[in-house]
Amino acid sequence: xxxxxxxxxxxxxxxxxxTLLNTLVGQKVSxxxxxxxxxxxxxxxxxxxxxxxxxxxxxxxxxxxxxxVLSRAVNRKTLATLDEEFxxxxxxxxxxxxxxxxxxxxLGIVRxxxxxxxxxxxxxxxxxxxxxxYTFIQDEVAATYKISALKxxxxxxxxxxxxxxxxxxxxxxxxxxxxxPALNMNSRxxxxxxxxxxxxxxxxxxxxxxxxxxxEEIKERDNGSLYIKAVIYTVDKRYRGMLVGRQGKMVKxxxxxxxxxxxxxxxxxxxxxxxxxxxxxxQEMLN
Ligand SMILES: Nc1nc2c(ncn2[C@@H]2O[C@H](COP(=O)(O)OP(=O)(O)OP(=O)(O)O)[C@@H](O)[C@H]2O)c(=O)[nH]1
Ligand SMILES: [Mg+2]
Numbered sequence: 458x459x460x461x462x463x464x465x466x467x468x469x470x471x472x473x474x475x476t477l478l479n480t481l482v483g484q485k486v487s488x489x490x491x492x493x494x495x496x497x498x499x500x501x502x503x504x505x506x507x508x509x510x511x512x513x514x515x516x517x518x519x520x521x522x523x524x525x526v527l528s529r530a531v532n533r534k535t536l537a538t539l540d541e542e543f544x545x546x547x548x549x550x551x552x553x554x555x556x557x558x559x560x561x562x563x564l565g566i567v568r569x570x571x572x573x574x575x576x577x578x579x580x581x582x583x584x585x586x587x588x589x590x591y592t593f594i595q596d597e598v599a600a601t602y603k604i605s606a607l608k609x610x611x612x613x614x615x616x617x618x619x620x621x622x623x624x625x626x627x628x629x630x631x632x633x634x635x636x637x638p639a640l641n642m643n644s645r646x647x648x649x650x651x652x653x654x655x656x657x658x659x660x661x662x663x664x665x666x667x668x669x670x671x672x673e674e675i676k677e678r679d680n681g682s683l684y685i686k687a688v689i690y691t692v693d694k695r696y697r698g699m700l701v702g703r704q705g706k707m708v709k710x711x712x713x714x715x716x717x718x719x720x721x722x723x724x725x726x727x728x729x730x731x732x733x734x735x736x737x738x739x740q741e742m743l744n
Pocket of ligand 1 (some may be wrong): 494
C-alpha cells in the first residue's frame, strides 16, 4: 500500500539542500548558487513514485551569526519551520568544507528535533578532504548516506530509507492537476526566484544580499510569447550602480541569463523587461 510523509531538509548554507530537492523532483523548484543563503524561505515540493509521496521542505541554510536584517529574517523562517509537522529529518553536510561553529549551531538544532535523523554527506563527486571532521555525527543518527545531489548519485538507497520511516496515509496532497511538484510557489514567485538566482550568479561580495526581485507584470501575447516586467530592488544607489554595471552590462547579463532559462522552462519566447531601482526601505522587505 502506498504511504506518505514529510521530510525536513536542514543544513548549513551551501551544502546542497536545494540541489537535492531539484534532483529528487526532476526539475528546478528551488534556486541554487555557489553563494551561501541562496534560499530565503522554505520551499515545499512533492516527490512521488510507486511507493507513495514525500513532501520535502527545503529550508534556508542556518547562518552562525545572523547580524544583518536579511540573515536574521531568513534564520527566523528556518527556525519557525521546526515547529511545523515533519516525520524525518535529513541533515545534510558538506565534507568538502571544514567544520566550523556554524555546523555546531546546526548540529545543536538537529539534536533537539525529536524525529529520526538521516545524515547525508553530499558532494561525494568532489574530493571530500574534511570528511573525518564529521564522522562522529554518524553515531548520533538513525542512518548515514553518501550522495552527490548534483550528479544524481547514490540517491536511491537514501530515498528507500526515507520511505521506510514514514507512515502517513496516501495521498497527503492531490497532485493530479498540478503542473509543478512545488507546493508553495506560484509562477510569479518562480520568475522572481529565477531572476534572483542570476543576481547571485553574476554579482559579487555582498550585492546578492542587498537585492530583492518583484515581477510586476506577466502577459501572454497573441503570438504565444511571454512578456515579463520585473524590477530588481536594491538598498541604495551604490548597489544600483553595481547591478547596472558599466554601460548596463551587468543588468543585461542578468536579464539574458534569466530570459534563457525562462524560455527553456516555459517553452515560449520570453521578453524580459528588467530594471534596477534603489529603495531605502528594501532591507526590511527583501524576498
Ligand atoms: N560538486 C557538487 N556540487 C554540488 C552538489 N550539490 C550541490 N552542489 C553545489 O553547491 C552549491 C550550493 O548548492 P545549493 O543547493 O544552492 O545549497 P543550499 O544548501 O541549498 O544552500 P542555501 O540555500 O544557501 O542554504 C551550488 O553551487 C551547487 O551546484 C554535489 O553533489 N556536487
Ligand atoms: Mg538552498
